[in-house]
Amino acid sequence: MKTTVHIISHSHWDREWYQSFEKHRMKLIELVDNILEKAENDPEFGGFFLDGQTIALDDYLEVRPEKREQVEKCVREGKIQTGPWYILQDEFLTSGEACVRNLQVGMQEAERYGAIGNVGYFPDAFGNAGQMPQVLKQAGMDAVVFGRGVKPIGPNNEVTGGQYESTYSEMMWASPDGTKLPGILFANWYNNGVEIPVDEAEAKVYWDKKLADARKFAATHQLLMMNGCDHQHCRRTLPRQSVSHGNYTRTLNLFIRISKPM
Helix, strand or coil, rough: CCCEEEEECCCCCCCCCCCCHHHHHHHHHHHHHHHHHHHHHHCCCCCCEEEEECCHHHHHHCHHHHHHHHHHHHCCCCCCCCCCCCCCCCCCCCHHHHHEEEEEHHHHHHHCCCCEEEEEEEEECCCCCEEEEHHHHHCCEEEEEEEECCEECCCCCEECCCCCCCCCCEEHHHHHHHHEEEECCCCCEEEEEEEECCCCHHHHHHHHHHHHHHHCCCCEEEEEECCCCECCCCCCHHHCCCCCCCCCCEEECCCCCCCEEC
C-alpha cells in the first residue's frame, strides 16, 4: 500500500517570546500579508493554518484594518484556517475555567471571521488534561492534535528514553468519562515537514529521512507533515516541489480542511 503524505502549511505563533510583542507583531504582519497575496494570486495555493488561535488575526487587523474584508474572504474560503482557540491554550498550566473561556471566545471570534476550526489544537502545551476530549467534543470538535504528554520529550523536543504511554502518533484519546476523540501526536514535532528542498536530489535524501522518522510511530499509511515552524512564513515554492520517489505519493500543499464554512 502506498503512503500518502499530507503537507500542511502553517506557522507556530507566540505573540511574545524571544523578541518583544512589538517585534513579533511586525513579523506577523509580514506573514499575513504574504498569505493574502498568495491566496489572491496563486490558484494552486491550498491554504494556511494559523496555529489554531484567532488573536493572531486580531493583532494583524489592528495594524491593517483595511484588510478585514480580504481576511474574512480567505477564512470563509478555507485559505486561512483559524480557531477554535482565542489564544494558544496550555492545558496543564491554566485553570479549567480559563480553558473553557478561551475556547468559547475563540469560537465566537472565528465565527465572526467566517469559519470555525473543528480540531482542538495544542502544538506546544506542556502536558495534557484528561478531560480535553470531553470538553472539545461538547464544543463540536472532531479531533485533537497535540505535541506533548504521551512520550518522553527532551529539552530540545527530541524523543528520549523511558516508558511510552502510546506506541503510535495516531490514537483514540479517551477522557475519564469515556468520551473519545481521534488524536494525532506530533511525534516528530510540529515542524516535521519544514524546509522541503527544491532540488530533486536533496529532496530524495530529505524524504527518505522524514518518512523513516514518521513511520517509527505511524499507525496508518496517511502521514501528517507540518510545513512550518516558529514564526516562519508561508513557503511560496511549495506547490512546485513535487518529486516522484519510491512507493509513496505526496499531496503537496494539500490543506486538510478542518473548518466548517458558514
